[in-house]
Amino acid sequence: MTTATAPLLDTVEHETGPAPAWTVLWLHGLGADGNDFAPIVPELLRPDWPALRFVFPHAPVRAVTINNGVRMRAWYDIRDFSDLNHRADETGVDESVAQIEALIAREAERGVPASRVLLAGFSQGGAVALAAGLRRVQPLAGLIALSTYLPMPDRLAREAQDAARSQPLFMAHGSYDPVVPFAAGEVSAARLRALGLSPDWHAYPMAHQVCLEEIRDLGDWMSRRFAA
Secondary structure, three states, X not given: OOOOOOOOOOEEEEEOOOOOOEEEEEEOOOOOOOOOOOOHHHHHOOOOOOOEEEEEEOOOEEEEHHHOOEEEEOOOOEOOOOOHHHHEOHHHHHHHXXXXXXXXXXXXXXXXXXXXXXXXXXXXXXXXXXXXXXXXXXXXXXXXXXXXOOOOHHHHHHHOOHHHHHOOEEXXXXXXXXOOOHHHHHHHHHHHHHOOOOEEEEXXXXXXXXXXXXXXXXHHHHHHHHHO
């Protein structure tokens, strides 16, 4: 189990009201930064939602093998595009999970317990969100995995915690995704079902991106989480 001992990442934050009761911790994709999904906040918000704190961390800068070793913001190295068991650098995933756990712990210190934290991620960020979520002994309010896949699935199947299986999970993928193939998302959702989770799976006629229909469906799903 990963512990929250890593140094805190720099973040972009947006609060929708005073004294936020919930936190949405959102992880960006490869080569982006915490500013990438900040503009989604006004598109996603609904007037009946409680006050939220959106936290968008910046991934560390590291060399990425598939991009000729160029250094960029990345949650882990990608060495090749082979099968899903070998696509992600496990050490990098573990380091990033520890950093996310540190941010979740900080939210508890700021008055938002894990039970009111939604952990979201796009692409590489979604892979880390799934890896972190499966290892949670204390369940989060929900997991959001967009245009992504389950990294190192065989190992995570062994490390998945019983309490983690109860976490609500929203998964969405573009049927024309050229970066993370649609089939990879489908296979990952199937593996998560086999582990005892119940992914709320959505497919959209898009590439490696986010669309308005997806934002609407995600908003519906989040509304159910807040109501629960």
